[in-house]
Amino acid sequence: MSKPKIAIVVGSTRAARFADVPTQWIAKIAKAHADINVEIVDLRDWPLPFFDEVASSAWAPSQNEMAQRWQKKVAEFDGFIFTAAEYNHAPTGVLKNAIDYAANEWNKKPAGFVGYGSVGGARAVEQLRLIAVELQMAPVKSAVHIAWGDFLAVRQGEKKLEDFEHLNQAATALVNDIAWWAKVLKAARAADAIKGEAEAA
Numbered sequence: 761m762s763k764p765k766i767a768i769v770v771g772s773t774r775a776a777r778f779a780d781v782p783t784q785w786i787a788k789i790a791k792a793h794a795d796i797n798v799e800i801v802d803l804r805d806w807p808l809p810f811f812d813e814v815a816s817s818a819w820a821p822s823q824n825e826m827a828q829r830w831q832k833k834v835a836e837f838d839g840f841i842f843t844a845a846e847y848n849h850a851p852t853g854v855l856k857n858a859i860d861y862a863a864n865e866w867n868k869k870p871a872g873f874v875g876y877g878s879v880g881g882a883r884a885v886e887q888l889r890l891i892a893v894e895l896q897m898a899p900v901k902s903a904v905h906i907a908w909g910d911f912l913a914v915r916q917g918e919k920k921l922e923d924f925e926h927l928n929q930a931a932t933a934l935v936n937d938i939a940w941w942a943k944v945l946k947a948a949r950a951a952d953a954i955k956g957e958a959e960a961a
Contacts (some may be wrong), residue, residue, distance in 0.1 A: 761949065763797050764942035770802040771855035772845045776815035779843045781914060782874045782906060785921040786841060796894055796939045799837075803858055806830050809861035811860050817931060818851045818863035827861045834865035839872075839942035840897075841934065846877035846884035859891060866895040870941035872934045873903045878907025898945065904930045 768787050772779040783800060790798045808830060813822050822828055847860050859866070871892040875881020882905055892899040904927060906914075913919040921927055 763944050765797045766839045767801045767837040769842045771843045772852050773854050777895045782843050790935045792874045812894050831862045831865050834862040838946045839870040839938050842874050843851050844881045844884045846881040849883040851884040866897050870938050871897045871899045872938045876906035880907040899942040902933040902937045
């Protein structure tokens with residue numbers, strides 16, 4: 761079986777976003793893991809309209825061409841790490857919208873989070889965990905929370921994320937969890953597919 765493919769989803773599209781910093785940092789750590797392949801998926805490259813379908817794609821095919829392309833992209837992956845900025849105690853609207861534009865493509869795959877901002881993006885991440893469960897994902901326990909003091913030090917150029925050992929440890933734990941669950945769930949999905957084909961024959 762091929763290595764699981766993990767997407768690092770950049771959850772902010774603002775021109776002045778901080779997201780590129782944690783994205784590149786976590787991507788470097790993830791790419792060093794021998795058991796997974798990693799790709800950065802930037803929502804700037806996926807200009808989805810505000811959700812305007814008759815129903816979730818779990819119940820009716822999406823009509824929007826960009827949405828169809830997005831769903832195919834999501835389906836390529838075996839697990840996800842989301843960068844999560846916190847806006848008003850919540851994840852960004854653009855990330856929630858992108859999540860809503862797919863459905864079955866998220867199912868039975870692990871999800872992890874790199875939060876930043878006030879209280880390390882913890883409130884945004886907590887909401888994303890609930891969303892992930894609704895989409896039948898497997899949110900992993902380990903997460904990265906870049907607290908306000910660390911965030912400011914990096915934002916102002918005084919430090920780099922890799923200078924903080926507690927963040928490096930959290931990132932390594934997150935990647936290890938994602939890799940393990942991605943491998944296990946990929947095998948389980950493959951077994952289900954084989955069983956389904958046999959039953960249909």
